[in-house]
Amino acid sequence: MRHSRSTPPTSPAETITNAIIERLEAGVRPWRQPWTGGPVSRPLRVCGTPYRGVNVIWLWMAAQSRGFGSPTWMTYHQAQLLGAQVRKGERGTLAIFYKSYTKEIEDPATGEREDEARRVLKSFTVFNVDQIEGLPERFRPEPVSLPEPTARDRELDTFFAAIPASLRHVGSEAYYMPSTDQITMPEVSQFRTRDLYRSTLAHELAHWTGHRSRLDRSLGGRFGSDAYAVEELVAELASAMIGAELGLPVDHLDDHASYLGSWLKVLKTDARAILTAAAKAEEASAYLLKLGRAERPAELSLAA
Numbered sequence: 001m002r003h004s005r006s007t008p009p010t011s012p013a014e015t016i017t018n019a020i021i022e023r024l025e026a027g028v029r030p031w032r033q034p035w036t037g038g039p040v041s042r043p044l045r046v047c048g049t050p051y052r053g054v055n056v057i058w059l060w061m062a063a064q065s066r067g068f069g070s071p072t073w074m075t076y077h078q079a080q081l082l083g084a085q086v087r088k089g090e091r092g093t094l095a096i097f098y099k100s101y102t103k104e105i106e107d108p109a110t111g112e113r114e115d116e117a118r119r120v121l122k123s124f125t126v127f128n129v130d131q132i133e134g135l136p137e138r139f140r141p142e143p144v145s146l147p148e149p150t151a152r153d154r155e156l157d158t159f160f161a162a163i164p165a166s167l168r169h170v171g172s173e174a175y176y177m178p179s180t181d182q183i184t185m186p187e188v189s190q191f192r193t194r195d196l197y198r199s200t201l202a203h204e205l206a207h208w209t210g211h212r213s214r215l216d217r218s219l220g221g222r223f224g225s226d227a228y229a230v231e232e233l234v235a236e237l238a239s240a241m242i243g244a245e246l247g248l249p250v251d252h253l254d255d256h257a258s259y260l261g262s263w264l265k266v267l268k269t270d271a272r273a274i275l276t277a278a279a280k281a282e283e284a285s286a287y288l289l290k291l292g293r294a295e296r297p298a299e300l301s302l303a304a
Contacts, residue, residue, distance in 0.1 A: 011121075012121065013096075013121065015094060016054060016057075016096070019058075019061065020061070042071070043059035043063070043071055043072075043073055044072045046072065046075075046078045046082075048072075055095055058094070059073060059093065059095065062093045063172070064172045065172070065173070066171075067170070067171040067172045068129075068130045068131075068172075069130060070128055070129035070130050070139070070140070072129045072139055073095070073126040073127065073128055073129070074127060074129070075124060075125065075126055075127070076092070076125070079127065079135070082135055082136065084133060084135040085132065085133055085134055086127050086132050087131055087132070090131040092125035093126055093128070094123050094125065095125070097121070097124060098121050099120045101118055101119075102115040102117055102118065103116055103118055149194075156198060156246060156248075159292040159293065160198065160201060160205075160292060162291060162294060163205060163292050165208050166181060166182040166183065167182070167184075167185065168184055168185070169185050169187045169188075170184060170186075171184065171186065172190065173186070174186065174204055176207035176208050178207075178211060181211055183208055185201060185204065193249075195248050198246070198248050199248045202239040202288070203235050203236065203238075203239040204235075205242075206236075206239050206242075206288070209238070209283075209284040209287050214287065215283060215284060217280060226265070226269075230276070233274075233277045234277050234281045234284060236281075237277060237278055237281035238280075240281075241282065241285035242289065245289055
C-alpha cells in the first residue's frame, strides 16, 4: 500500500534532541568526559569565534563519538576558499543557525502597527578540521602534552600492564565489549591527567573481570534494566576500591551520575542489592589487584 504523503523530515531540533536522548539512555552524558580530545574549548567557527547554544553540545557530541581532535568546524565552501578539500567519503555534521528578530505588522482589525517577535531556525552542514586536507597549519590542534612520567607513574603503568586484558586505544569512548572480550580506550594523551586515564581503565577492567572465563558475572541487559544497573554499580565500586589501593582519584565517578536513577531504583527495590554489589566489587578488585601485583612480591610504594 502506498501512502499519499511521505513521512515529514525530522527537524534539526528533533535530530539533536533524539541523539542526546539516545546517548543519555546509553548511560553517557555527552557533554562531559574525563578526556579532552585536545585543548579544552568550545567548538570554533572557521574565523576562530566559538559556537554558542545547542551547537556547543551537539558539536562536542560529534567530536567525541567520531574521535575528532580539533575544535574547529567549517562548511565545504569555507574549506575550498582556504584552498583545502574535504576528504572523499567524509560525512558532514548538522549545525544550527538560530536568530530572533522583530517585525512590525499591522493589526487588520484596528489598523495599529506593533512589533511581533519571530524566530528563524535553519540548519547547515559543517566538517571538522580532521576531515579536511590541505588546510593551513594554524587550523591544526596543538598536541596535548602530559608531564614527564614520575617513578609513581612507572609503577602504576607496570601494574596495569601486568593485567592480561585485550586493550586497544582508538576513538574517544571507553567501553568493554563482552562479545569480543576487549576493552577500548582513548589514548592516554587525550585525558587531562594520567590518573584519570587509569581510573577510567580500572572501571572497564572491572567489567572485564565479569567475563564467563573469569568471575562469570551477568553482563547482559539493556540500559535501564536491573541487571545493567547492578553491573555498572559493581564496576564503579570496584574501580573506587582499586583507586583507594593505588592512590587514584575518584572524581571521575561523577561522570557516571546518569546511572544514579537506575541504581536508586534497584536499591529501593532490594535493600540487600548494595551488599551483593559490594561483595562482587570486592571480588573484582581483589582479582585485578592480584593480577597487577603478580610480578612483584612487594606492595607498590607509589611514592610521589
